[in-house]
Amino acid sequence: MPHLYLVDGSGYIFRAYHRLPPLTNKHGEPVGAVYGYTAMLWKLADALHKADGPTHMAVILDKSSHTFRNELYDQYKAHRPPPPEDLVPQFPMIRDATRAFSLPCIEEAGWEADDLIASYTKAALAQGWQVTIVSSDKDLMQLMTDPSVDMLDTMNNRRLGSEAVVEKFGVGPEKLGDVLALMGDSVDNVPGVPGVGPKTAAKLILEHGDVEGVLTAADTMKKGKLRENLIEHAEAARMSRKLVELACDVPLPQPLEELSLADGIPDAPLRAFLEHHGFRTLLSRLGEVADAPVAEAPTDAGFDADEPCKHDDYETVVDMDALDRWITVARHQGWVAIDTETTAKDPMLADLVGVSLALHPNLACYIPLGHGGSDMFAERPPQLDCDVALAKLRPLLEDPGVLKIGHNLKYDMIVLGRLGVDVAPYDDTIVMSFDLDAGLHGHGMDELAATHLSHTCIAYKDVVGTGKKALGFHEVDLKAATRYAAEDADVTLRLWRRFTARLPREGATRVYQMVDRPLVAVIARMERRGIKIDREKLAQLSGDFSTQIAALEGVVHELAGGPFTIGSPKQLGDVLFERMGLKGGRKGKSGVYSTDVNELERLAADRGSPGAEIATKVLEWRQLTKLKNTYTDALQEQINPATGRVHTSYSLTGAQTGRLSSTDPNLQNIPIRTEVGRQIRDAFVAEPGNVILAADYSQIELRLAAHMAEVPQLKEAFARGDDIHSLTAQELFGEVTRDTRASAKTINFAILYGISRWGLAGRLDISADEAQAMIDRYFDRFPGINRYIAETLTQVREHGFTETLFGRKTHFPRIRSKVQHERQGAERAAINAPIQGTSADIIKRAMVRMEPALLEAGLPDVRMLLQVHDELVFELPEGDVERARPVIERVMAGAAEPAVVLDVPLGVEIGVGRSWGEAH
Incomplete structure (x- = not known):
């Protein structure tokens, strides 16, 4: 029997666009969605070819946004935003991609893709064919009234029949249009009836047959909001029924017979398409790789595709003999992927629920240790005793001869470290991915699995549920827990195999081994230590801020002529x-005036105007409100009840230049130079008998710029220990005053961030022409900086990435974007990335070397607690300060060596006090 597959191409396009980063091809055209769409269509075609696949197939697309439904209701889809600027030019290329697979690409003006799919479905059924619709769109579920029609949801890799409609909406496909009409659709702007959701709509349709039956019965319903809405919005409901109904009588643009599939995908047109765009990874599937460079998804050349994850093959380990067997094999082969399941996202509060291991693809297991209900009387499934199992696992996880492989291993290290297990040695795939592909895409496991393995991981919410009915992982049954947890370890192992091969081939081994990999354990220990917080000090500050905020509100209301x-x-x-x-x-676009910080600063700068004072006060109000909400209030809630300390979380992949980022709480956004910022830092204190020591690199980015841009005046000034901003003021203005030094300081840093003439004009409160003249003068005095900027931009445009002195690559896929603001944003970021990235690499190397140096000096009680930009914060006994100070200064000053020898010294400033504020 002929079997027609109809692919909802629009769904594929937007999934591809949001799944991949903004890639460009060798012609400088945006092709992120094109690449993703091509890969997804190929995966579908390949999967169907291996299965009992289609005899006929077509991809259906939307031709235009205006259809007959807009004639019925002019607000239909009116709220939908236009497609992203960089997606629009990709639509024709996506049509080319479809034809490259020798598949019909069907679209028709005035009709939606759904109407074409409905019409082809009706025509195929009339000839006795089977039909599969490749989509998960709820509107298309109306077509499954005939058992010969089903849907293929490729997002979740499952087939859907009429029973799936009943399960989701409470009615069969034949009544689905009535339910959709009553509930409306905010995305398509189908009005429906206010207050009627899916459950209410289904109940009404089951009781009264269809929309018209519901509206007729509305007068007889009990009084209430539902009755009122049905009566008041009856015409909207009738119109909505017409809007959601699929047109099944559209003339077919191509006859059914022309949708017939040949045997396999013809090679030549697909090869020509891939070569044109330089899609090397996809070309390799045809047995040849293009030579042309392209900022496309990372290549995994040299690896055959792994077989799909076989979740039913994963083992649930519930007896000691089985656990011994897994441990023995892991020790024999010398590597094992590990993952932990816990009760909370915060590793300092989480209890261990289970551990998963993987030895080879599809050879994975889950060891449940803490499953059972939430109360003491709840039944516990068969599982190992946690203490006994950890006693068995500890020698494996600490064995120096067995490599442990994890994804975001820092989390697992903290959880296991609290239980006395010190995981080492290790590889971390999230860090490996970052060192290979920073700037190209995210580094979460789900995204990496999709990008590198063409695999969709089981979603956590699909295991535990959502909302009020969500379970804790410890309440999940063991079969579901094993499928989810063992898959994590399995996927981690598969990613590690690919990344391990790519690191040396792509020149990322150096930064991974010398900078980032050893830092994972250091950061885990810092996060476990946390820092003590003075709760009373914070409460006092919150009260003070509340008083100041109220006073500012009064002033603002008075200036505004009334409260708001x-x-x-x-x-x-x-x-x-x-x-x-x-x-x-x-x-x-929303019709609301902009009141962002730039707008308020513009008003505040117009001194003497009525807006200057109110804008200034609003800015003060915003800063105090933010500091109160983010720090003085929130920090009190974030004190760990067991330790009495705050434990921030550091991300090694949060900033694409390589800088660490801090969250929960974010300690990197506390204002540095304001009195309010100092007051907040005063609440970070040492334990009795201890002090806080803060060690800060002095102007490290300017020092690196002097070295990397070969600027003799700056190198000599740093060697002499001169004030670099005074030197710049003398060079630019011919004199050093408080004002010229302040302007020089702004210029020194702004130029390194690729600032524009308008940006500098705003910073210095001068005209754009004056700012340009100042930039020109700066480059004339320091030509090395101008040369460095030009060479950096040339390299990034040619290769798509920048590099630090330690070889860290940062990719800038938008550098050749045809959208001006995107391209200029990428250029500004690229100018600073080698300098800021090298600075990040240096302080990371200092952190890795710090603990061994302190131990060697007999200072085990000096503990590194925080890293904030260019600063390290320690807590130590008061009597250790004089011995610790030179060790910390020496390690930080020499952190670049011997890998990189700088032409300028790295200055380190150290302060000591009872609090962070006092030491800073």
């Missing part, structure tokens, strides 16, 4: 630009 909600951008915009009549207000 300062935190509401809409109300603030209306007050500034309508009630007060200030000039220059600009509205966004």
Whole structure:
């Protein structure tokens, strides 16, 4: 029997666009969605070829946004935003991709893809064919009234029949259109009936037959909001029924017979398409790799595709003999992938629920240790005793002859470290991915599995549920827990095999081995230590801030001529630009005036105007409110009850230049030079008998710029220990005053961040022409900086990435974007990336070397607690300060060597006090 597959191409396009980073081909065209769409279509075609696949197939696309439904209702899909700028030019290339597979690409003006799919389905059924719709769109589920029609949900790799409609909506496909009409659709702007959701709609349709039956019965329903809405919005419901109904009588653009598939995909057109765009990874599947460079998804050349994950083959280990067997094999082969399952996201609060191991693809297991209900009387499934199992696992996890492989291993190290297990040696695939592909895509396991393995991982929410009914992982049954947990270890192992091969081939081994890999354990120990917080000090600051915030609100309301909600951008915009009549207000697409920081700073800079004072006060109000909410209030809630300390979380992949980023709480955004920032730092204190020591690199980025850009004046000044901003002021302005030094300081840093003439004009409160003249003068005095910027941009445009002195690559896929603001943003980031990235590499090397150096010096009680930008914060006994200070300074000053020898010294400033604020 003929079997027609109809692919909902629009769904594929947007999935591909959001799944991959903004890639460009060798012609400088954006092709992220094209690449993803091509890979997804190939995967589908390959999977169907291996299965009992189609005899006929077509991809159906939307031709235009205006269809007959817009004639019925002019607001249909009116709220949908236009497609992203960089996606629009990819639509024709996606059509080319479809034809490259020798598949019909069907679209028709005035009709939606859903209508074409419905019409082809009806025509195929009339000839006795089977039909599979490749989509998970709820509107298309209306077509499954005939048992010969099903749907293939490739996102979740499952077939859907009419029973799936009943399960999701409570009615069969034949009644689905009525349910959709009543509930409406905010995405397509189908009005429906207010207050009617899926469950209510299904109940009404089952009781009254269809939309018209529901509306007829509305008068007889009990009084209430539902009855009122059905009566008031009856016409909207009738119109909605027409909008959701699929047109099944569209003339077919191509006859069914022309959709017939040949045997396999013809090689020539597909090869020509892939070669044109330089898609090397995909070309390798045809047995040849293109020579042309392209910023495409990372290549895994040299690896055959692993067989799919076989979740039913994973083992649940519930007896000691089985555990001994897994441990023996792991020790014999010398490597094992590990993962932990816990009760919480915070590793300092989480209890261990289980451990998963993987030895080879599809050879993985889950060891449950803490499953069972939440109360003491709940039944516990068969599982190993946690203490006994850990006693068996500890020698393996600490064995120096067995490599442990994890993904975001820092989390597992903290959880296991709290239980007395010190995991070593190790590889971390999230760090490996970052060192290979920073800037190209995210580094979470799900995204990496999709990108490198063409595998969709089981979603955590599909295992535990969502909302109020969500389970803890310890409450999940062992079969589901094993499928999820063992898959994590399995996928981690598969990723490690690929990344291990790529590191030396792509020149990333050096930065991985010398900088990032050893840092994982260091960061884990820092996070476990945390830092003590003075709760009373924070409470006092919160009270002080509340008083100041209230006073500022009074001043702002008086200046505005009446009260309003300062935190509401809409109300603030209306007050500034309508009630007060200030000039220059600009509205966004939503019709609301912009009141962002740039707009308020513009108003504040216009001294003497009515807007200057109110804008200044609003900015002060915003800063105090943010600091109160983010720090003085929130930090009190984030004190760990067991340790009495705050334990921030550091991400090694959070900033694409290689800098560490801090969250929960974010300690890197506390203002550095303000009195308010110092007050907050005063709440970070040492234990009795101890002090806080803060060691900060002095102007490290300017020092690195002097070295990397070969600027003799700056190198000589740093060697002499001169004030670099005074030197710049003398070079640019011919004199050093407080004002010229302040301007020089702004220019020194701004130029390294690729600032534009308009940006510098805003910083210095001068005209754009004056700012350009200043930039020109700066480059004239320091030509090495200008040369460095030009060479950096040339390299990144040619190769797609920049490099630090330690070989860290940062990719900039938007560097050849045709969208101006995207391209300029990439250029500015690329100018600073080698300098900021080298600075990050140096402080990371200092952190890795610090603990061994302190131990060697007989200072085991000096503990590194925090890293904030260019600063390291320690807690130590008061009597150890004089011995610790030279050790810390020596390690930080020499951190680059011997891998990199700098032409300038690295200055280190050290302060000591009872609190971080006092030491800073």
